[in-house]
Amino acid sequence: MPIIEYDRGIRISGTPLWLDAEKRVPFSFISHAHSDHVRRHDKIIATPATVSLVHLRFKKQEAIALNFGEKYRIDDATIELFPAGHVLGSAQIFIQKEHLNIIYTGDFKIDRNETTLPATFRSADILIMESTFGSPEFRFPKKYVIVEKMVQFIEKCFQRGQVPIVMGYRLGKAQEAIKILGDLNYQISVHSSIEPVLKIYEQHGVKFNNYQAFTGEDLRGKVLVIPPHLSRSHQIKKIYNAKKLLLSGWAVNNKVGYWYDVDEAIPFSDHADYRQLIEYVHKVNPQKIFVTHGVESFVHDLRREGFDADFFHPTPQMSLF
Numbered sequence: 001m002p003i004i005e006y007d008r009g010i011r012i013s014g015t016p017l018w019l020d021a022e023k024r025v026p027f028s029f030i031s032h033a034h035s036d037h038v039r040r041h042d043k044i045i046a047t048p049a050t051v052s053l054v055h056l057r058f059k060k061q062e063a064i065a066l067n068f069g070e071k072y073r074i075d076d077a078t079i080e081l082f083p084a085g086h087v088l089g090s091a092q093i094f095i096q097k098e099h100l101n102i103i104y105t106g107d108f109k110i111d112r113n114e115t116t117l118p119a120t121f122r123s124a125d126i127l128i129m130e131s132t133f134g135s136p137e138f139r140f141p142k143k144y145v146i147v148e149k150m151v152q153f154i155e156k157c158f159q160r161g162q163v164p165i166v167m168g169y170r171l172g173k174a175q176e177a178i179k180i181l182g183d184l185n186y187q188i189s190v191h192s193s194i195e196p197v198l199k200i201y202e203q204h205g206v207k208f209n210n211y212q213a214f215t216g217e218d219l220r221g222k223v224l225v226i227p228p229h230l231s232r233s234h235q236i237k238k239i240y241n242a243k244k245l246l247l248s249g250w251a252v253n254n255k256v257g258y259w260y261d262v263d264e265a266i267p268f269s270d271h272a273d274y275r276q277l278i279e280y281v282h283k284v285n286p287q288k289i290f291v292t293h294g295v296e297s298f299v300h301d302l303r304r305e306g307f308d309a310d311f312f313h314p315t316p317q318m319s320l321f
């Protein structure tokens, strides 16, 4: 009998537990609250912060809130969550079943964020991991370089009488930008779509300085933070003399500026870069790796490093280990 099955989501065989199931299922672990990982399941298990964020979208979602390090039994398996360093509440899951230790990473980041707990490492027999940036061209700069570039962009805008608009996903990147810039004493105006998420960060103990909700006010001397999908919206287009900066790992790709209609882009990511993905695998040192969310070439790179690795193909009813 296989331990892991794949059918539009990963399932631990012999238990009702799915891992970030892509379809509605009776019971799923939710690694974090980004929309590609959240569905309306009958019941979920996640960290308390992720449960709060999921409730923003699905108010009545039945949920078990499990703290980091707390053990929970599901049939003959024991699970435990530990930090993934990606966004508030993001967790990796450690599963013990039939003398095998399994880790599913969800999305994770190795470099430390300001607004999330840093990722921790454990060893395991089977590793199921993301590889969003699993290609060698994805090498992200150090945090101080990113902050310096953000500051340069903003100061240049102020000198020219322009309005700096910083763009980051409404869960994660936006809060990082607000935290960094607020702590540097910039006055920040926050788009209304980001505010409910920001409030949940605050409820879970993250403190932000110098921000207020954007009400269409005069933005002189302020930094406006918005999610990237609003870059071409009427509300943003009518801001006079604006300059837009995108924060995204995809900024390594030159086309990203065109996609989002931005003036500048900095490769600031909530994910591990290529080198860190490889480093992570060496630390876990598993017998078997399954790769999700990313590029297939990463599997070949892992094999060259001496690991037994496969990619999860989206084929129905695949029994894996």
Ligand SMILES: [Zn+2]
Residues within 6 Å of the ligand: 032, 034, 086, 107
């Ligand atoms: Zn994510």
